[in-house]
Amino acid sequence: MINEGKKRIWKDYQKEIADDRYFYVRSCIRQNFFPASEKAFLRIMQEELKKDVFENAAHTTCSGIGYHSDVVPFDTTMTVIARQFSLMTESGNENLVTSCITSFGLYNEVLETWKHFPDVLKKVRGYLKTATGREFEIPKNVAHASDVIFRFRKEISAIGVNRLVHHETGRPLKVVEHIGCHYSKMFPSKGVGGAEYPYVLVGMVEEWGGEVIDYPERRHCCGFGFRQYLVRANRGYSLANSKKKFESMKPYKPDFILTNCPGCPMFLDRWQYTLSEMEGVTYGENGRGIPVLTYEELAGLILGYDPWDLGLQVHQVPVEPLLDKMGIQYDTSRKFLGKDGQDLGRPDAPSVLKFF
Amino acid sequence: MISFNLFVLPFSLGLIYLLYMIIRWWYKWVKALPEEDRNLFKAGIFSKKFLSALKEIFSESLIHRKMFRRNALLGYMHMSFALGWFLLIVFGNMESRIYSTSHVNPPYYPIFLKFFIHDKTVLWFEINTVPGFFRFLMDFLLLFVLSGLILALIKRGKSRWFGLRRTTNSQLTDKVALTCLWLIFPVRLLAESFTDGYYGGGGGFVTQHLGNFLALIFQESSRHIAYALWWTYSLALGIFFVTVPFSRYWHIPTELLLIFFRHFGITSRKFSTSFTHVEIGACSRCGVCIDVCQLGSAARIHDIQAVYFIRSVRDEQVNRDIALRCLVCGRCQEACPVGIGADTIRLIERNTFSGTHDADFSYLPASFPRKASVIYFAGCMTHLTPAIIKAMKGILKQAGVDYLFLDEGGTVCCGRPVILSGKHDQARDLIEFNKERILRSEAHTLVTSCPICLRAFREEYNLPIRVLHHSHYILELIKAGRIPLQAVHRKVAYHDPCDLGRGSREYSAPRELLSKVATLVEVSQEGKDALCCGGSLGIYTVSPRKRDLITKDALEHLEASDPEVVATACPLCKKTFAKHAQVEVLDIAEIVYDAIPV
Amino acid sequence: MAKTVVIVGGGVAGMTAASRLADLGEKVLLLEREEEIGGHLRNWDRLFPNRRPGSEVLHDLKETLGNRVEIRCNESPGEIHSLQSSFIVELESGEKITCDAVLMATGFDLFDARRKEEYGYGIYDNVITSADLERMLRSGSPVTTSAGKAPSRVGFVHCVGSRDEKAGNLYCSKVCCVTGVKQAIEIKEHLPGSEVFGFYMDLRMYDRHFEEMYYEAQQKWEINFLRGRVSECAENEDQSIVLKIEDTLTSRPLKMTVDLLVLLVGFVQKPETVRIAKLLGISIGEDRFLECLDEHTRFNYTGKPGIFVAGTSRGPLTIANTIADAGEAALQIHNYLKTLK
């Protein structure tokens, strides 16, 4: 790998990221998949970096899942998004930060559409006005939450207590970074580092002492693909995609997978279990899986947050091996304690994948 | 008492061994015959067929009639050996009777008679006496054989005199047997001469004089020389007998059995039977098949000719190339003096080397053609020569034939190409499919433009209707006055397609037909001897370049008498020739069609 | 100082035109921006289809040129002013040259393979261009992977930067197909044990002996040709390249690992040529190559009297075609000059 070559491309795909006063729009599904991630993001921004992040409880889905599943027409989608913008405008903000990659892609898609077809924008303003009486401004800056973490990776590194190195050997941890398709495959210029060699997660990993693995199927989709996953008959395609990636990354013995999309961590994590039950295969060391983290969870670990406060206990592939490598202390007895310490009970162990 | 001497042992043991081998193998072969054939054999022995077989054995195995027809020198050479030796044995026996007291003579007694008997009472010129006559006869026969031997020696260097361009290259056992065979008679001559000379009598007009002369030179020692020579003679015979079963000379006993088989009505089948084994054994490796093979003469491939192929079968040395690299043009079969069906054996062997091709033709749709009295079946290849189809349509229309163009919408292969791969069974589905359609049409005549199809229809389909090549059918129509013709007198050289000529014995019809519309010119190699165009479907492993060489060679013969047109009766030949021909290449049908006045 | 003709560019076209003009008795100044004349030919090892050493051809051209014309290396025109029937060529050195005609023989640039990001040139160690390979072959050192090992499988990607709307080049560069076949054969000559693949959309063996070379490549050298356009490349743990392609002949996606991947880069116009063209008001095609008055009969004439064009600055050409083109140009210029007197 010739890194100068990559760096040159990264230079070509620099992206403007606001440095404060963000209007944060949430993801529909991450709350369920990785509940603590968005919370961690707010905590990092507000408590650690002392930034203003605004939210509005009234904000809704961007309708992306419906849109990509062909059940919501584009006009509706644009109007829904216009409403999000109006909430932002009302809060006196102009920097939009999305938690969801699909939303991020869709916001960009809509903004590009409006840029090229002003009359469509006019039309949508009309729809929103008649439907809700609201008005809105086009955001000055649209970023994905991972862009923002990327922007402040150095700061996080500075105040962080953990690093991506083996605490005994000092060996940099090997990381597979996986970017959500909608992050930059639609608009390479909208993502840090473009579409072929996105830099947003690489930047974090490098800054925090890790080492990125560039494996052949790096570009390949995790397999979420709404149509694939939502319809059971198609679910095999979804699974096959993840499998393709696992088989391609396995020889590199990655210590964990880092993602920036709601779907990817979900599927890269859960499908490892499914495949182990279906075909008896595991992709990590000695019968374990490869831990999968969201960038917020990772940032949290760097900053020394308690793994269980980061929701790592809801992962299907146990993260303990990773924590051990990083030398992070954790209290096993607390793993399955819920809010205020009530016992949630222990899940059944999978038959193949090592869990406990 | 019976005379005996140690030196007779090699001969006797060798003879016993040879007889044992012959009986053993003949028994084996007859026993292994398929039920049907075995019954034919049993029936044959006690019938006139037995005698007719003996007759052929005499004319072919002793006189070598076919060989004579091919080349007088070659024939004489074979005859002098076979007949001469045979008579030496017969008369030798008679002669020995004169002196022998016992009724059971050991076989060596007549062979070495002169060693045991020195009858000075009768002199060499008294041929009016019985012993004298025999002495004369025996010496004469010996000369007869030796003359053959001399020819054989000449043939080594000057094979062309014997009508052979190339001769079979022999194996070690062949060489040993050959050396012994060549030794036998000169040594016998010397042995007898020395003996007669030493004893001063008992010899014939050759042996006695030569003997006396030798005695003059060698005096006393000639006795010892004689004795040494008798040993050599016996050894030569013994060793020859022992090597026979492992050398080309094995064909002598095997051919006898083959002749009986043939006369009893036993023939080759689609799979290997003892008949096949006997045929293989009966190959004398005379090498006649080498020259007629175009792969050798034109394409310079010299290791696959029938003689080598058959040898490789016998030694279980067949390989994929030798099995699949053959035009199956039938020229070697035609030329073989023993009449061995080399092509048939080749196809049988191919089965092993064409892979377990489990063809699946289940996709063929059942179809119900309309009824018609005549069916025209163009064939796969003919669809690549539209001119032939156009001509046929025109001719049939002109003659007002109610016909059905069976494969107009696309041909289902006749099955012969698959059969040529040795996979006879694999062709079944194709054959069944076509057969059904043919029968459903209730036609009484099937006409095809493709000799390959023609052969398949005739040999594999056993159809209850007439199967004709178009040349034959068109001739019929003309004779019936159904096609008006105005002869266009172009010089035409006719090429016999392998599967039409040698394959289906259709030589006259095409020629008669052509002579009605054109002027036929002589072709150096025609009829049975016609050359293959090189396009043959019989050969699998050959490069386009080699094919070209064969085609060009065939064209040279056809174009020698510079005709205006090269006529053929096979779409494959036509397309193959078209690539290199200097003159126009037309199918017979096209020529006739052009001759129809508009 | 006065000259009859100024030739911009000392490559194959420039050298040829110069010597022809000299034959015709014209006074010529040949400008070459590099330190030496010869153009791309200097970097090429052997030439298709007869694999004659490029150095040999270059030597021939130089010899016929002899010292009959003035050659200035490390020189290129900054400005060109047109007067009534003559031009003033202002060199970068500041020197001004008056002349009656200018021949644009500025040649071409090779497509910058880095622009096809997905192929990973400049990112993966074992992705090289056809030019890199020629350099390797010319140096005489063995063809190896970046790790110095003999590659056991080598791939050639055809049409890199040509026939590619994404690269902004819709045209065919004409010479890459046969170059690919030539280089594939050379790989097999150097590494008989290796397996060589050509990934192509069409193989355009349009000129004499090209098709035969293709046939030889298949038959004698057992080079494999796979019809499909490489969509992306990735690097394996061992630096080998895994590429994705549709095997259009089976209509299925195909994945293959190669130890060395050669990108057959096409022709593109030189920005410098475009600049001068704008300066002179010569029209430029959609493909940025210089337009001539007529593709069939007046292909050395630009729209502007006195300004002529020859060689690859007006579109991809083989060396043979370039020489013929430049010869014709020389004759046309000679005739033009006669009309002036």
Add this chain to the structure above:
Amino acid sequence: MINFGYTAHKERLIDYDKNDKRVLEHLKKHEPSVLTCIACGSCTATCSAGQFVDFNIRLVQTLLRRGEIEPLKQEIRKCMLCGKCILVCPRGVNMRNLILAIQTAIDKLK
């Protein structure tokens, strides 16, 4: 093992690195003309069997080069060996031996 009601779909991908090239090696020895195919498709167009069933002899040669043995095996069973394809091939590929040789090679691998 649990039945989830779906399984990971088998890839349509040709995995060239994993595929079996032994049949091709055998063919290079016994019918080298196969190397010269330029996939013009004349053979398939004239094919007798092709009139009745989806049989693509051009594809046979490609599958062979890719080492796709299973489909190859199934495909060649449809061939009638009639030899029309040989007459139209611009590169002189000897299709009839190709079919037999492929079969022989596959047998050997067993």
